[in-house]
Amino acid sequence: MTIEITHTRREGTLVDGTSRGDGSAEILKLREYGRTLRQPFRWSRTLGCWYLPHSRDHAAYTPSLELLAQRLRDAGLDTTLTVDNADRRTFAEAEQDREERAEARADRFAGYADNAARHSEAAWKASHEISERFAFGQPIIRGHHSEPRALRDRARMDTSMRKSISEGDRAQHWADREKAAANYEQLRTNPGRTLRRLDTLRADLRAVEKWQRGESAKGHSRNPDDPELTIRHEELTEEIAHWEQVIKDAEAKGFKVWTRADFKRGDFVLHRGTWYEVLRVNPKSVTIPHISNGTGKSIVRTADDGYDGWTSTAPYDDVSGRRSADEMQPAAQAQAA
Incomplete structure (x- = not known):
């Protein structure tokens, strides 16, 4: 059977036509194919073939794929290579696909978290039930006929508690990943x-x-x-x-895109929860007193500088408000009082 290596921006880099034991897996798992193939191919049960992770929506580095094809041929495997970088999906299609995959990941991770939480609780209950036998401080009596059972109970209790803790950690891990996947679109x-x-x-x-x-x-x-x-x-x-x-x-929806036209020297800019006096207006930011001056303060003026004239910049995309010097005066007086 001929092994077919194909690449399009739409589908990424795929390797089809391999079979178990033909030697292709060992070659595809190498990381020696140059600039874009520094990670190995992976097998996809869904696709029924090997694929190169993160190769979709990118142009192929053809010399690397040619090297891969030659390695397969040297191993006695008939191999073809087809590259069509012009076949692509639109950005809107790709973004929609990414959002749908994030939603699917969130659902899957939620299931993992629930299962781990149930296992953690079950293990804790098992440990607790065993521990009730020692509720009144009954020690293990060495040489007594009850000693073997008591030792087994203590070991089982310890094992169950360790499993409860481990499963609890797993539940938190998957819950965190669920949250990240659910917030994908919001962050994006x-x-x-x-x-x-x-x-x-x-x-x-x-x-x-x-x-x-x-x-x-x-x-x-x-x-x-x-x-x-x-x-x-x-x-x-x-x-x-x-x-x-x-x-x-x-x-x-009310978001303000700030630019240099919105500020002049002497104004105040709201940056990460603190008002700073504007020292200079730049194309992409405003210069403000060093942000360390803002520790424990809601308003920082030029006169409040405690860092020998050091300054910081507040990029316009990290600005959330603007006031003139006159508008800021009452608040500044209240802070001074």
Whole structure:
């Protein structure tokens, strides 16, 4: 049977046509295939084939796959390689899939947590029932006919209690993972995170556009005719549009996107629960007195500096409020009093 290695952005890197004992598993589990194959392939019962984790929605590094194919051929296995980086799903489709998978993980982890909690309680009850025999402090009488049973009871009690603790730890572990999976979408669409993500994506898009014009970007140049640049441009454009819509939806619900136009020197900015006087307005942040000045205070002015003029910056995506000096005066007086 021919082994088929295929890669598309839509499905990722898959290896089909292997059979148990043909020697392919040992090769696929290696980590020696260069830049993008530093982790081994895994077997998927759902897909019925081997797959490379995290290869979906990414371009393949073809030399690594060619090396893998050659290793399989050297082992006497007929192998083909097909790479189609242009076959991809839209960013909206990929994001929807990620959200659905997170929901499925949350449900699965909740089940694991419930099972572990039940086992923990059952083990605790078993230990408690045994311990009741020693409720009045009856010691183990050495040499008495009851000694073997008492020793067994003590061992069983210890084993049950250890199992209860272990299962309790497992229940907490899976409960934490359930919470993380359930909060995936909320964290993913957090406006502050989204704004930072958009800055990175826009910088990446500008670099791609420079490469397409034959210019250097990020310290190097690329072939303007490389089809990968066209695909990457499409991906970035889609993703930027998606996250821009997330910000628009957040603004419709009352979220404020702060910019340098909202501040001037002498204003106060609310940063992580403390009001700081604005020392300077920058393109992406405001300069404020060092944040250590804010320990135990709700308002920090320039005159409150206790760190020899050291300053910090508050990025606009981490700002949650603004007041003028006049608006802040009553609160500042109340704090001084």
